[in-house]
Amino acid sequence: MITTFPIVALFILLGLAIPVGLVMALVGMAGLHSIGGWDMVSGIVQSTPLSTAGSYELLTLPMFLLMAEFVLISGVADDLFRAGAAWTGRVRGGLGMATALAGAGFGAICGTSTAAAATLSATTLPAMIKQGYRPDVAAGVVAISGTLSMLIPPSVALIIYGLIAEVNIGKLLVAGIVPAMIVTFTIIATIYVLVLRDPSVAPAGPAVPWAEKFRLLKVTGPVLLLFAFVTGTIYSGIATPTEASALGALAGFGLALSSGKLNLGTFRKALVRATYGTCMIMLIILGATIFGYYFALTQITQDLIIWVQGLGISPWIVMVMIVAFYLVLGCFMDQTAILILTVPVIVPLVVALGFDPIWFGVVMIVTAEVGLLTPPVGLNCFVVSRYSGIPLSEVFKGVLPHILAHLLALALIVGIPEITLWLPSHMN
Template identity: 50%
Template sequence: MAAWAIPATLGVLVLMMMLRLPIALAILASSAGGLAMIAGPSVVMGVLESAPVSAVSNYEFVTVPLFLLMAEFVIASGVADGIFAAAAAWVGRVRGGLAIATALAGAGFAAICHSSTASAATLSSTSIPAMLKAKYEPKLAYGVVSISGTLGMLIPPSVALVLYGLIADVNIGKLFIAAVIPSVLVAITIVLTIVVMVWLHPDIAPPSRSHSWREKWQSLQVALPVTLLFLSVVGFIYTGVCTPTEASAIGAFGALLICVAMRRMTWEKAIQAAYRAARTTCMILLIVMAAHVFAYFLVLTHVTEALVLWAKSLSIPSWGILVMLYAMYLILGCLLELSAMLVLTIPVVLPMIVALGYDPIWFGIVVILLGELGMVIPPVGLNVFIVARVTGAKVNEVYASIWPHVYAHLVAVAILTIWPALVLWLPGTMK
């Protein structure tokens, strides 16, 4: 029966996804159907009764609504304009400086916002008009905004990292710290890609005006509080002063104080921020619950054990299997959202990765980085559609602008694969 249940369950899952059913419900319904085929309705009811409790019983799940609330307060404060203005004041004079400022602003905003789509939308409305006004090539502007928005998935404290930690059952605090150096590497990769593009084609990015030292220091008035908030949250986790859950509460409260200090907070904005955070939290909770049910199905069908034995029986080195998995994640990233990709693959793939001797924390960072590419690669490329919608540009034109950044990101993935210590060294020094 298990042999028939696996293709039947996957077939139902694909059909539901093609019908655009919410991914959590699609996974939940198909997994429950598969369990019913294998073990009967009584087992399904028992799993469905225990799955919600298992999903929320993890204390670290509290970080999800609090970090989301932190992001909503930051968005309400309107600091995105200030972050871009500060970056432009310091590097804008360099040829291509506004594009570099966009990458830096994207990193700064992503550190607090955690949402790739929100980052892309915000950067599209702030930095693209500034670059077009300065006579930048539109493709350069569209590409850097699309790829910079994806940093929200990787830079801690990222909700994507929390979701991976909950599904893979790894320490979320160590995941956050492990993502610090890769985040810096990716930000540098984006900047270097811009530098190379401008060096090869100087006409695509004319130099902007210089700023006085007074203007530069004044520009930091908005960016500095947000930077200090990010450093405080990550620093508290790294030093062991706070758990991720406690740090998320500090971050949400700090973002609220910033919003109040900037006189941007109203009761209406506070209620809307709480509502959006609660709605996204419920969505993530359903995804985690679906992941638990899917995991039960995998255990009963022995899929993970069979995959581990298959991987060990192959006459290719472990890095060859990694390359195959990378290719799989790039294809899935083109078709699925990151949350769906994590739920469907991590319970299956992670035991094989561990059996091959790789660290689950390192693998999580690499998977999130590959998921970033899925946000800009067709046919899904959600960030591309957001940039096109906000700017009024053609989708094909925006897609054509992202390929230099995609190739550069693949180089970053290769660097992290060859030197995994770039991921694992910092969490290894945690107290």
Template identity: 45%
Template sequence: MTLFLCLILMLVLIIIKVPVAFAIFFSGAVGILLGNSLEMLLFVVGYSVPSAVNSYTLAAIPLFIFMAQLVLSSGVLDELFDAARVLSGKIRGGTGIAAIGAGSLFAAVSGSSTAAAATLASTSSSYMMEQGYSPRLSTGMVAVVGTLAAMVPPSILLVFYAITAEISVGKMLVAGFVPGALVSLALVSVLFLYAFLSPAQIPGGESYTWKQKAHKLKALWPIAILFSIVVGTIYLGLATPTEAAALGCFGGFMLSVANRKMNVNVLIKCLKETLSSSVMILFIIVGAHIFGHLLVESRATVTLINWIEGLGVEPIMVILILAVFYIALGFFMDQIAIIALTVPVTVPLIMSLGYDPVWFGVLIILLAEVGLVTPPLGLNVFVVSRVTGVPVEEVFKGVLPFIAAMLSVAALVILLPDLILFLPNTM
């Protein structure tokens, strides 16, 4: 009963816009206080704060955030989009394909869905509308492309899930590569479908010579090299995720210097953004540890596993129910908070059913991406709307066919787990 009341309290706090970290912390603390005593609460808080953040692996999160800020400061996305647009040539929908391609490459080194969406909106969305794409399509597509940063390594969400689930961060990062590529291909497929069914919304691209295309290829090399340094060293076992993140920071700094974007003010801004995001994530982790203590005391995980086993339903039905549950949570909660609160309960459950936690992590992060572009929160939608000036309701309408594409990939992930696991299993 205490756990139920605390969950209601947490949801109420989130609905009235109390920061998620404080909502988790406060509701967990109230639960411990109600079930035990003030002395126990002080002990748990005193123990949880240092133990929650005292982890070498956890250092990868602020390092990846710092790398993302450095890459953003380099202005590399403008070059990526321009290069992808030239390479796609006069194909109908070529500019849209370029936006998806540039967004996918940018996601590989940014790690921030919201930042990727904002940057894409200010470049590719505006250009697409100038070329004759409908505002609904161009903004909706960009809002969804921005979510790829949650999946394509080195994603902060992948690292956070791995730490929360107590599994290999390296395997989790590598596991995100295939689903990230599948989502990109699914988005391109939707664009081609648009071109077939409603060609008026999808103008043709411009024609470029092979010499022009070859010249633009050089814009892709910096990102390709940085991605290879970060993910390649993890995959080959040459560096831990934390070490790879540090190498990525150095690479991002050099990229910004090479593009003549780096100065003291830019560096200070990158450090401030990194500090702000890192403190928020770390405080969520602390709050989740305190709430996790309440979960352990209430034996919620054991009770849930025993209840599921007693139902006698097929494991795939449990996975489908959890998938709907995660999509629904994404409508109202931040993705990091969803992982922090649910993974300690759901991962033991799916492991008891014989599923791999790496595969499950890919699935729930893919479903969490849907929450970034669906009402009422839909953070990426609001960001794109603010940057482009297109009404929020139009952007929400524009994301609908692309959400269907993401859910199709999620269904494929459920049906073919080996599609996700074969790459990390080769490490």
């Protein structure tokens, strides 16, 4: 009875579209009141904001968000697409493949999927439509490519997972690199298969002289430099994730400045947007912390672990059930809300079953990528539809083959944990 009412209230309030951070804080306070009265609520509410905001690792979020804002100002996404299109555009379906590569490159310098989807919608999608791509195919490529920002460092989603699950954020970010390469290859392979079945969906583009191809490769230099500033310093042990995020923000500022697009107005806009994003995430984490106290005191997680262990079934069967649960949940809930709600409960269970929490974090994010594409929520599909004017039903139609291919990539990452854990195991 103590646990039922707050959880039911939680889902009812979320269904009313009340911000998830506020909902979790209110429900957590109500649950704590049912256990220990107002004295318990008062004590936790007074101490939690300072202890949460005082976390050193939390500084990675505003720095990476600021870096992303500077990157958006620089317009580097346009350059990445032009370079990719020059090398692949002559191939049938080449612009779609270039979009996937641009999505991966943009993901390496921008950790939010919605920003990536919006940027790609404004740059790569019009180029594909102009070349004669079928609208649903072009929209599907853009929607799936935007999800790569969730996996490639500096991924905001991975950082949030690391903060809540209390795992090494540096290893977590590096662990996403190889799975991101697999997902990128899966997108390209899906485009190839679609064109192979029906060549009319994605025509070939004009040939580009070799001199122009090599000239356009120069635009990838700033992206590689920024990636080295962030992921390279983390992997080599030169900097912690927090220090690397500050270096990334500085490099992003330099990139925007060198592009000639940074002025007082755009600089202020970048600061304001990064501040808004940080405050939103902070409120979510604060609400999750209060809700987590309630979970800890009611011992829901411990009871769940004991119950699952008592079933006597293989841990791998349990893992498949957990992944299936996340796939279904992703159809109805925002991915940040899913992370905040489930990580405090599921991660201790995963660890008790003998699985690595870093590997599971990557699995969660790859699963969340599917949730960004599936109806009725499918946030990336809504973003693409809004920015392109393509009907939402067409976007969902175009993304369906990519969802099926994505599930195959997810199965590979789940079935072979070494794919995810090999790179972080060699970190300094």
